[in-house]
Amino acid sequence: MSSTRPTMQPGQCDICFKVLSRVSDLPRHKMTHADPGAGKKFTCPSKGCGYETSIRANLNTHMTTHSDAKLHCPNCDKTLKNASSLLVHRKTQHGYEPSAHKDEVELFLIWSCS
Ligand SMILES: [Zn+2]
Ligand SMILES: [Zn+2]
Ligand SMILES: [Zn+2]
DSSP states (O other), X not given: OXXXXXXXXXXXXXXXXXXXXXXXXXXXXXXTTOOTTSSSOEEOOSTTTOOEESOHHHHHHHHTTSTTOXXXXXXXXXXXXXXXXXXXXXXXXXXXXXXXXXXXXXXXXXXXXX
């Protein structure tokens, strides 16, 4: 909706200024400019997985499906398979009270991409 662009043609990409023969191809063309690192996508760091999500929490959940992903207890040396096990462990072993520190768990994710 910028009114300052000079003489854009219908079907012209405002990123690379290429003119497409069909206006309907424009959205798909523009997707080729999408930078996977820009903003929205979280990608599974595990080699060969290719899982992508726009929601960070989903990635964390997904990571627990990889057997080589471990959660490291911040209070001792124990590693656990998933966030809920870690939570139970921390509650029972360390008297941890989950509160506003939900994101804390993420800090202790150890990616092991062998
Ligand atoms: Zn373009
Ligand atoms: Zn994955
Ligand atoms: Zn512990």
